[in-house]
Amino acid sequence: DAEITQSPRHKITETGRQVTLACHQTWNHNNMFWYRQDLGHGLRLIHYSYGVQDTNKGEVSDGYSVSRSNTEDLPLTLESAASSQTSVYFCASSFSDSPGELFFGEGSRLTVL
Amino acid sequence: AQTVTQSQPEMSVQEAETVTLSCTYDTSESNYYLFWYKQPPSRQMILVIRQEAYKQQNATENRFSVNFQKAAKSFSLKISDSQLGDTAMYFCAFMRGVNDYKLSFGAGTTVTVRA
Numbered sequence: 001d002a003e004i005t006q007s008p009r010h011k012i013t014e015t016g017r018q019v020t021l022a023c024h025q026t027w028n029h030n031n032m033f034w035y036r037q038d039l040g041h042g043l044r045l046i047h048y049s050y051g052v053q054d055t056n057k058g059e060v061s062d063g064y065s066v067s068r069s070n071t072e073d074l075p076l077t078l079e080s081a082a083s084s085q086t087s088v089y090f091c092a093s094s095f096s097d098s099p100g101e102l103f104f105g106e107g108s109r110l111t112v113l
Numbered sequence: 114a115q116t117v118t119q120s121q122p123e124m125s126v127q128e129a130e131t132v133t134l135s136c137t138y139d140t141s142e143s144n145y146y147l148f149w150y151k152q153p154p155s156r157q158m159i160l161v162i163r164q165e166a167y168k169q170q171n172a173t174e175n176r177f178s179v180n181f182q183k184a185a186k187s188f189s190l191k192i193s194d195s196q197l198g199d200t201a202m203y204f205c206a207f208m209r210g211v212n213d214y215k216l217s218f219g220a221g222t223t224v225t226v227r228a
Contacts, residue, residue: 033216042117042221043204043218044218045215045216045217090158094214099146100146100163100216101160104159105157106155106157107157
């Protein structure tokens with residue numbers, strides 16, 4: 001079955017370290033998204049991509065970067081982790097032909113000490 | 114970013130009863146989509162229901178239905194005959210029209226169904 005997987009599921013890191021969260025989907029979806037979930041804020045969009053070599057900033061993109069070198073993967077990099085980036089991160093993907101039907105990964109819980 | 118507001122952080126409902134979740138949004142667009150997503154305690158988010166703004170008829174999916182009031186920019190979700198498996202956090206979301214596939218989410222409403 002097609003799926004979307006995130007790794008690692010849990011990570012603890014220290015302030016200032018670089019961290020990369022992986023996202024891999026096997027639906028061949030053209031659209032991919034990274035959100036962070038924090039209590040009281042719901043899900044906030046970090047970065048998104050509508051195809052290979054396409055990346056765009058979301059509403060909370062400072063301190064994060066993504067790259068899209070193939071259809072299946074959209075890794076999220078925290079260049080220098082900060083305590084404010086402690087959160088649960090969700091990757092999602094969708095087909096343009098089915099507007100707004102996002103398929104979510106199980107989430108990656110990141111703690112920055 | 115579009116603003117999506119869910120004013121009820123938590124709601125509790127008895128099994129088999131009905132609960133209604135509120136959502137308001139702010140946009141100047143005339144064509145857009147609205148959604149309700151469910152996040153069960155296991156955390157994988159799933160789409161519950163979708164409404165296209167140009168459609169006057171309210172969307173329904175089994176026990177889930179919406180009340181879409183375009184002029185009031187209101188989009189509520191009604192869960193009928195609540196079941197224990199409906200216990201989850203519910204998010205209202207907005208998407209602009211053509212060629213813009215990103216969603217803006219509200220803060221969420223935690224629904225607890227009591228046995």
